[in-house]
Amino acid sequence: xxLKNPNEKGRFGPFGGxxxxxxxxxxxxxxxxxxxxxxxxxxxxxxxxxLLFDYAGRPSPVTECLNLSDELNCRLLLKREDLNxxxxxxxxxxxxxxxxxxxxxxxxxxxxxxxxxxxxxxxxAAALLNLECCVYMGxxxxxxxxxxxxxxxxxxxxxxxxxxxxRTLKDAVNDAMRDWVATVEESYYCxxxxxxxxxxPWMVRTFHEVIGTEAxxxxxxxxxxxxxxVCACVGGGSNAIGIFSGFVDSDAELIGVEPAGGAAIGRGVxxxxxxxxxxxxxxxxxxxxxxESISAGLDYPGVGPEHSYLSSTGRARYExxxxxxxxxxxxxxxxxxxxxxALEPAHALAWxxxxxxxxxxxxxxxxxSGRGDKDVGQMMEILNV
Amino acid sequence: xxENIQIESALRNRIDSGKKALVVYITGGLGDxxxxxxxxxxxxxxxxxxxxxxxSDPVMDGPIIQMANDSSIESGATPVTILxxxxxESPASPLAVMTYYNLAYRMGHERFASSLASAGISGCILxxxxxxxxxxxxxxAANSKIETILLxxxxxxxxxxxxxxxxxxxxxxxxxxxxxxxxxxxxxDSATEIAxxxxxxxxxxxxxxxxxGSPEQAVEACKVSxxxxxxxxxxxxxxxxxSPEEVGELVSxxxxxxxxxx
Numbered sequence: 001x002x003l004k005n006p007n008e009k010g011r012f013g014p015f016g017g018x019x020x021x022x023x024x025x026x027x028x029x030x031x032x033x034x035x036x037x038x039x040x041x042x043x044x045x046x047x048x049x050x051l052l053f054d055y056a057g058r059p060s061p062v063t064e065c066l067n068l069s070d071e072l073n074c075r076l077l078l079k080r081e082d083l084n085x086x087x088x089x090x091x092x093x094x095x096x097x098x099x100x101x102x103x104x105x106x107x108x109x110x111x112x113x114x115x116x117x118x119x120x121x122x123x124x125a126a127a128l129l130n131l132e133c134c135v136y137m138g139x140x141x142x143x144x145x146x147x148x149x150x151x152x153x154x155x156x157x158x159x160x161x162x163x164x165x166x167r168t169l170k171d172a173v174n175d176a177m178r179d180w181v182a183t184v185e186e187s188y189y190c191x192x193x194x195x196x197x198x199x200x201p202w203m204v205r206t207f208h209e210v211i212g213t214e215a216x217x218x219x220x221x222x223x224x225x226x227x228x229x230v231c232a233c234v235g236g237g238s239n240a241i242g243i244f245s246g247f248v249d250s251d252a253e254l255i256g257v258e259p260a261g262g263a264a265i266g267r268g269v270x271x272x273x274x275x276x277x278x279x280x281x282x283x284x285x286x287x288x289x290x291x292e293s294i295s296a297g298l299d300y301p302g303v304g305p306e307h308s309y310l311s312s313t314g315r316a317r318y319e320x321x322x323x324x325x326x327x328x329x330x331x332x333x334x335x336x337x338x339x340x341x342a343l344e345p346a347h348a349l350a351w352x353x354x355x356x357x358x359x360x361x362x363x364x365x366x367x368x369s370g371r372g373d374k375d376v377g378q379m380m381e382i383l384n385v
Numbered sequence: 386x387x388e389n390i391q392i393e394s395a396l397r398n399r400i401d402s403g404k405k406a407l408v409v410y411i412t413g414g415l416g417d418x419x420x421x422x423x424x425x426x427x428x429x430x431x432x433x434x435x436x437x438x439x440x441s442d443p444v445m446d447g448p449i450i451q452m453a454n455d456s457s458i459e460s461g462a463t464p465v466t467i468l469x470x471x472x473x474e475s476p477a478s479p480l481a482v483m484t485y486y487n488l489a490y491r492m493g494h495e496r497f498a499s500s501l502a503s504a505g506i507s508g509c510i511l512x513x514x515x516x517x518x519x520x521x522x523x524x525x526a527a528n529s530k531i532e533t534i535l536l537x538x539x540x541x542x543x544x545x546x547x548x549x550x551x552x553x554x555x556x557x558x559x560x561x562x563x564x565x566x567x568x569x570x571x572x573x574d575s576a577t578e579i580a581x582x583x584x585x586x587x588x589x590x591x592x593x594x595x596x597x598g599s600p601e602q603a604v605e606a607c608k609v610s611x612x613x614x615x616x617x618x619x620x621x622x623x624x625x626x627x628s629p630e631e632v633g634e635l636v637s638x639x640x641x642x643x644x645x646x647x
Contacts, residue, residue, distance in 0.1 A: 009517060019486055019513045021445045023538035024558060026545070049624055061565065177444045182564035184540060272487045272513070273442050285463045286491030287441040 010198020193236025212246025
């Protein structure tokens with residue numbers, strides 16, 4: 001029916017697992033048990049649902065793009081995760097994990113962030129649920145996403161700038177893990193994507209399945225059937241797995257779009273970093289390469305293990321687009337539909353726009369995973385306005 | 386090629402003579418004279434030397450070893466160059482490699498293990514490879530007679546400690562505190578606690594590492610443990626540009642303190 005659960009070792013086929021320092025292994029066991037127990041508990045699910053609906057604004061609508069459909073000669077629908085509180089899909093996962101942290105008696109959330117969307121969402125949930133919050137963010141991203149840095153601080157979070165390695169998302173994850181190693185007794189690591197050691201890829205996916213569940217029903221209403229193509233951007237891959245989850249048992253073609261400079265599936269080979277076995281951009285010796293993308297949220301050399309699995313079975317297909325194509329798509333959606341997308345989902349639109357010939361006459365569902373407010377300053381510079 | 390000296394027997398020699406064991410970590414490929422530093426560290430009384438093979442994402446390491454890693458990688462060091470630097474050496478103490486699992490995974494388990502063996506290395510520590518994921522590596526390691534040293538942490542429950550002790554070869558690495566490698570102002574209580582929990586359940590050598598930054602802290606940890614692993618303090622000295630002899634002198638202060646006070 002839906003996506004499969006990982007096996008008892010936390011694997012989707014050969015991918016996943018739990019490659020972490022011994023210090024964290026008991027914490028991952030405890031987390032797995034707590035998540036399984038909470039997810040089976042009606043009161044937890046009710047509390048989460050009420051936050052998702054009354055606080056975060058779910059369900060998010062599906063919008064049919066009449067103007068752009070004309071231009072592309074397909075029928076384009078957008079799942080509007082950009083309309084969620086905090087401006088992206090990230091809040092779905094964060095509310096689930098923050099409630100779980102509270103249930104486990106943790107006092108402090110630790111998170112990594114790239115574009116700042118997951119950091120803002122985590123800081124928001126921490127403020128709401130009265131938890132301390134510490135967000136690690138690469139120095140490069142602190143500079144290119146200064147609005148989100150200020151948002152996090154307004155929300156009461158501490159933002160720690162990471163000056164090691166790539167100074168982007170990859171090294172923010174490293175520092176967040178180091179913090180967790182040192183504070184594991186009182187801190188909860190609120191990972192922002194379907195990556196990391198088991199149970200994170202599974203748990204984060206579960207919290208995002210609401211995207212796919214809603215979209216499936218909404219497509220049935222609008223189209224009377226499922227779309228021909230379901231498309232989403234992939235960095236770690238949380239918004240993509242969320243929407244794929246609603247269509248994996250349908251005939252829909254599932255397309256994940258990676259940035260050309262961070263195409264773990266497109267350019268990587270299997271490897272192990274950040275607790276998981278998955279496709280990874282690395283050199284011949286196994287040193288992890290630095291990703292390079294216009295989008296801070298996709299600037300990551302790895303990918304969630306379930307995407308590696310879906311790619312290996314052929315159920316989903318992974319494509320990549322260049323920064324230039326993304327810049328075009330960012331402007332295209334703004335101009336034709338009055339919707340300024342985040343640079344991340346602009347990747348998915350860039351693929352749709354490039355492949356318009358292939359998509360002629362098809363119905364296409366794009367997960368608009370976030371809105372573009374955070375990227376407007378960066379685009380002003382790029383476009384020399 | 387001569388047979389690798391086994392790590393456990395080297396440590397036992399020291400421990401059975403009523404002394405405490407000293408393992409010293411140095412970053413492979415750090416500076417042109419790192420091989421001389423290795424010999425100097427051994428001459429100063431290290432029973433085993435851990436050679437760090439730098440990895441791009443060392444999540445168990447603090448700032449000092451991270452910087453040393455970066456510096457070594459930037460100077461062109463790779464697992465291949467580091468192992469090849471060691472191939473013609475005949476160190477007087479056995480060597481272990483400390484690195485992260487992806488380097489072994491990428492090279493291939495069998496090939497990585499046999500490369501270690503042919504470079505004269507006796508043991509391997511992979512801090513991001515816990516028990517549950519150990520099988521494939523430990524089989525390859527055993528085929529090449531490489532001892533696999535496992536870490537036990539303050540958070541490890543009792544029944545898991547037993548499994549770790551059963552599968553660890555060479556010695557058992559007691560992680561002295563909740564945190565990454567680096568020097569601290571004082572020895573954490575957790576250091577002696579984990580050492581004592583381990584000593585109660587295993588007859589293998591128990592050495593405390595992570596957070597041992599001074600001879601005094603080493604002596605204190607050895608009230609319970611069979612020895613210590615000293616890393617960041619030594620690497621910091623290397624990063625300061627100290628000569629192999631000067632690094633050796635620092636190691637001597639640890640050796641002397643352990644010999645006099647334990």
